[in-house]
Amino acid sequence: MTLKRVAQDLNLSVTTVSRALNGYSDVSESTREKVIDAARRVGYVPNRLAQALQRGTAEAVGIILPSQFGHFEDPFFLELLVGIGERLHNANLDLVVCAVPEGPAELDAYKRLVEGRRADAIIVARTRRQDERIDYLIDRGVPFVTHGRAETREPIAFIDADARTAFRRSTRRLIELGHRRIALIGAPEELFTAGERKAGYEDALREAGIAFDPNLYAVTKLNERGGTAAAERLLQAETRPTALLCANDTVALGALRIARRLGITVPEELSIVGFDDLPMAAQAEPALTTMRQDIRRAGARLAEMTCARLGGTAVNDLQELLEAPLIERESTGPAPGGA
Amino acid sequence: MTLKRVAQDLNLSVTTVSRALNGYSDVSESTREKVIDAARRVGYVPNRLAQALQRGTAEAVGIILPSQFGHFEDPFFLELLVGIGERLHNANLDLVVCAVPEGPAELDAYKRLVEGRRADAIIVARTRRQDERIDYLIDRGVPFVTHGRAETREPIAFIDADARTAFRRSTRRLIELGHRRIALIGAPEELFTAGERKAGYEDALREAGIAFDPNLYAVTKLNERGGTAAAERLLQAETRPTALLCANDTVALGALRIARRLGITVPEELSIVGFDDLPMAAQAEPALTTMRQDIRRAGARLAEMTCARLGGTAVNDLQELLEAPLIERESTGPAPGGA
């Protein structure tokens, strides 16, 4: 059903019908009523494509999902997506999702989205320190908001967990519990957040006068298999750490499993801390101590910020750092022995 | 950059440029080369909205994500989404995702997508036996493919796991292991798959001459908290079951936790079986016996089937039932005692 046909049925011009429906004031009340009534009766719904073409906007926001071959995706993303989607839906904006394998195809997907005018704005997730996707968006002048920060030549709109503070706090807490040999299993260093987490960890060490030990630092991909290898190496060293700080819960749970396999009891002989507070963290045995992110809420804010950006709000007013409080459960405890 | 401007630069008509770019035969090779060259140089990319409007299609597929307030979404969905998205991307179709709270708003989201002509086809996930979303799509004559079957008045295009066979096989296996008191924690009965799973379970019981015992049947929501309550009730009954068949892995892991809390050892005193084979199934302690679904592959097929449907393939040729093989790990074993 189109505007034209509604107009024909009513013996009115398309223009009048359009204006009646869009609440213009220069339409007589009686016509307006007739139009609205007829539109409802025949179930008229405007064609968004036509509207979009006319307005010169896509009425949609794009997001790219980088997929890893052979790996389950981090449930994190789904929560973020749901948070974003719900809010965008309320703002009457569509969410266009592209799933592409991690790698060079990724940037192409951004280009397709932007240059084909399928999206008015882009949401970028899992930012890297040097992020060509962001460079591209800046160059093109496309509004965008990121989940996570990056090293950029001009300020950008972002929302991010304050991982540095969170890791500093967690490390300090472990030190309080008597730990001195605290290892960090970090994220791949190209991710901005990896640096933040490491910095927070180092901050706390420094404050306590403990030297950073490269043997207590490992890096891993953020998937289900990632954590185990790193943890295994760290735990089989001559003098193994008494505590393990992990890049996220998935990695932490992998570490937990390895510890069990090696016959190392948690938390008696080893404390483990995760990040994200996924549901499975609380359900693990022992329940995982972790730093909490409210992912769905972050998604919702991301959507709101995107709308604000589209509405012209300056990027400097769209920068949010979210607390990630430490949730102490059963996987952490006093350092073993008199260590 | 528009077609018009490319044409102006070249002193050609819009028509010629359009045809050169779209591979029409009635364009001289020299002009075609010039056009293609110029287009690439200025980075011309067709405006998809305009294309879509002209063609009368949206060049997009829609999917609705029903979200549960206060609950983490099932990671299942993300895998499905990635599978769908990757394949659709290759077919140059957009994926429009709507996240709406489970409930009445859901159908509205479908209407918005369809009636606003934002999607040419729809993918429906988590089908219900009587599914108003499907009724609506049939009424409107919109092409769609479902993940999961439903009771519909005419055949539909679907892909589904053969849960009946899978549950029958698993139950039979437990019987082989000597179990007689096998409980089922099923999905909410409005879901089509719930009936399939129960039927498979009953098939196997019947074949073994074991009567169905309503006290060994419970139903639960498919989220992280769901399984625990049902499992708790079943395991605290006077004569408790020796085996637990669960609607999915999330529920099974909840049951595993409850068993541990109640001091019931797995698999010595209780066998537990899940469904899906999420990564955390293999990582559980003991590792969970489960029925495997290749979710990402299912998503990819779903996308292919959607394209086929758009291409005019009949629904009867687009119905696939996927095997869900039993993966035996550590959570199942012989029935305890001489039971």
Add this chain to the structure above:
DNA sequence: CTGTTAGCGCGTTCAA
């Protein structure tokens, strides 16, 4: 108050 005209960017007749 209403209708006519124009144009968003593209593909597709139909003539030349």
Add this chain to the structure above:
DNA sequence: TTGAACGCGCTAACAG
């Protein structure tokens, strides 16, 4: 082989 003209469905300037 090329271009002019039209229409997809909608909104907006301009007349009347």
